[in-house]
Amino acid sequence: MNTQGNTYTFIYASVMVILVAAGLAFTAIKLKPYQDANIKNEKMQNILSSVGIQSTPENVNGLYAKYITESLVINTKGEVQTGKAAFDIELNTELAKPIENRDLPVFKCTQEDGTVFIIVPLRGKGLWGPIWGYMSFEKDFNTIHGAVFDHKGETPGLGADINQPWFYDPFKGKTVFNENGELVSIAVYKGGKGAAQIAGDTKHGVDGISGGTITSKGLEAMIKDCLVNYETYFKNSKSN
Numbered sequence: 001m002n003t004q005g006n007t008y009t010f011i012y013a014s015v016m017v018i019l020v021a022a023g024l025a026f027t028a029i030k031l032k033p034y035q036d037a038n039i040k041n042e043k044m045q046n047i048l049s050s051v052g053i054q055s056t057p058e059n060v061n062g063l064y065a066k067y068i069t070e071s072l073v074i075n076t077k078g079e080v081q082t083g084k085a086a087f088d089i090e091l092n093t094e095l096a097k098p099i100e101n102r103d104l105p106v107f108k109c110t111q112e113d114g115t116v117f118i119i120v121p122l123r124g125k126g127l128w129g130p131i132w133g134y135m136s137f138e139k140d141f142n143t144i145h146g147a148v149f150d151h152k153g154e155t156p157g158l159g160a161d162i163n164q165p166w167f168y169d170p171f172k173g174k175t176v177f178n179e180n181g182e183l184v185s186i187a188v189y190k191g192g193k194g195a196a197q198i199a200g201d202t203k204h205g206v207d208g209i210s211g212g213t214i215t216s217k218g219l220e221a222m223i224k225d226c227l228v229n230y231e232t233y234f235k236n237s238k239s240n
Helices: 003-049 058-067 091-095 159-163 165-171 213-239
Strands: 068-076 104-110 116-127 130-137 144-151 186-188 206-208
Touching: 003 058, 003 068, 058 068, 068 144, 091 104, 091 116, 091 186, 091 213, 104 213, 116 144, 116 213, 130 206, 130 213, 144 165, 159 165, 159 213, 165 186, 186 213
Parallel strands: 186 206
Antiparallel strands: 068 104, 104 116, 116 130, 130 144
């Protein structure tokens, strides 16, 4: 048995593993600031997109500072929580907590004409993984002004289309409370184009994606599950 040769091979392999691991760790550390910046930019772009403001990585910081004039953190009782930054709140982490312990971010957009829109984040599960989005509301805290959705790995041409304007534009003008002031959220109807109208629900319903039923229903559940957390805040703000 060639003990010396085996020892050399073992030492060589160990050194190479250590060097490769060190190189990967160094690269990850060097790239992290850029990755964090990309995540931040994407988040700002999504928030702005929910009110119809399109941006690029180059101009998003300026547009965000111009239009997002206020942000706050509330709890599920609608009470403002001081000393916390709304932008830093990760909703998926908060939704894993008991409902009474959740911190909820709220963003306010002020347009040039003084119109104010309220923006809230959404987080949920699709067919293959996480889905998310942002929804903006008019001053009645009921009428949807705009919405934007995205996903991690839904099926191309089917559930993945939740991030297409033809899917999320119809949310505009829908209301999430009924005539009795009850939170009914938004129903996403199976069957594709015309499904909501066929169901007779033009106020609180939109068409789902044909062939993407599971993602569509996951998105429906996401909206309802997230808006429930904001219900008291919306009702209190609406009455003021």
